[in-house]
Amino acid sequence: MLREKLKKYNLILASGSPRRQQFFKELDLDFDIRLKDIEEVYSDDLKAEEITNYLAELKANAFLGELSENDILVTSDTIVWHENKALGKPKNYEDAFKMLQSLSGKTHEVITSVCIRTKTKTDTFYEVTKVTFNPLSDEAITYYLNNYKPFDKAGSYGIQEWIGLVAISRIDGSYANVVGLPVDKVYKHLLTFV
Numbered sequence: 001m002l003r004e005k006l007k008k009y010n011l012i013l014a015s016g017s018p019r020r021q022q023f024f025k026e027l028d029l030d031f032d033i034r035l036k037d038i039e040e041v042y043s044d045d046l047k048a049e050e051i052t053n054y055l056a057e058l059k060a061n062a063f064l065g066e067l068s069e070n071d072i073l074v075t076s077d078t079i080v081w082h083e084n085k086a087l088g089k090p091k092n093y094e095d096a097f098k099m100l101q102s103l104s105g106k107t108h109e110v111i112t113s114v115c116i117r118t119k120t121k122t123d124t125f126y127e128v129t130k131v132t133f134n135p136l137s138d139e140a141i142t143y144y145l146n147n148y149k150p151f152d153k154a155g156s157y158g159i160q161e162w163i164g165l166v167a168i169s170r171i172d173g174s175y176a177n178v179v180g181l182p183v184d185k186v187y188k189h190l191l192t193f194v
Contacts (some may be wrong), residue, residue, distance in 0.1 A: 002191055003028050006072070009194060011087070014059055014075045017031070017152075019160075019180040027187060036062040040088070049126040050079045051086050052113035057124055060115040072194070073117045079151045080155030080178055082108035096145055096156035103155065105135035107170075110178045114186055116193055123189055127182035129173030131159070136167055 011031040013024055024031050042054050055077035063073050080087040082103060090096035113126040144163045150156050157163050159171075159178040176183040 002187060003030065005191065005194060006030075006140065008070060009111070010071050012063075012071055012073045014063065014073060016170060017180055019158075022179050023176065023179075023183050023186075025181075028185070033131065034063075035040070038062055047084070048081050048086075048109070049111050049128065050109050052079055052126055053124050056113040056115040057122075060117045061121070063117070067117070068121045069119060071118065072190070074114065074190075075117075076112055076114040076181060078112040078154045078177075080108050081111050082106070082155070089154055090151055090156045092151075094146060097141055097152060100136060100141045100144070101154040102110050103133050103136075104141075105133060105159075107132040108155070112177050112180065112182055114182065114189070116186075116189055118193075121193070123193055125185060125189060127169060127174055127177040127185055128172075129175075129177045131168060131178060132170040134169050140167065 005090060006029065008161050011029055012034050013021065013031050014034050014036065015021065016035050021033060037182045040055055042051055051099050056075050059075035059077065060073055067073060076113050083151055090099055106131055109129055111126060116123045149157050159168060161177065171178060174182050174184065
């Protein structure tokens with residue numbers, strides 16, 4: 001259905017995330033991947049979805065002046081929001097270990113913002129999912145980091161991996177959002193965007 005609606009458009013996914021790319025494939029969409037090197041820096045006074053909205057739009061702004069009439073650009077950003085602080089991708093092993101220790105036995109929010117842009121129109125929206133972790137031993141964290149190396153993931157974990165099976169006791173909201181993209185919202189917004 002969406003594929004048919006978008007057939008005269010050139011859909012561009014500006015994301016290097018294999019998970020986001022897989023979601024687009026699973027939606028049966030024809031799309032190109034275009035990447036820009038963006039320094040993801042934001043003001044300290046931004047909180048929660050303000051951060052992800054800003055970063056998703058920052059990524060889209062990098063394409064200003066390059067979009068043609070029939071291009072539809074999709075950018076996004078995901079953070080883990082925990083104890084009034086944004087957890088992005090870990091800097092290194094120690095940083096990942098500390099992040100997982102801080103999430104252990106607690107509930108946090110996964111926030112993803114998506115920016116859909118054409119030459120003349122912009123639509124930015126976000127999704128929040130609450131995720132509750134069981135208490136994690138240092139041994140479990142070490143095992144996960146050594147075997148799954150989640151260093152490209154916000155909050156240092158992938159819900160679709162081992163840790164999601166053994167350590168996550170509850171999620172409230174979109175599972176796909178925790179993986180990296182609120183696919184149902186993206187689908188709905190694309191349907192009404194064109």
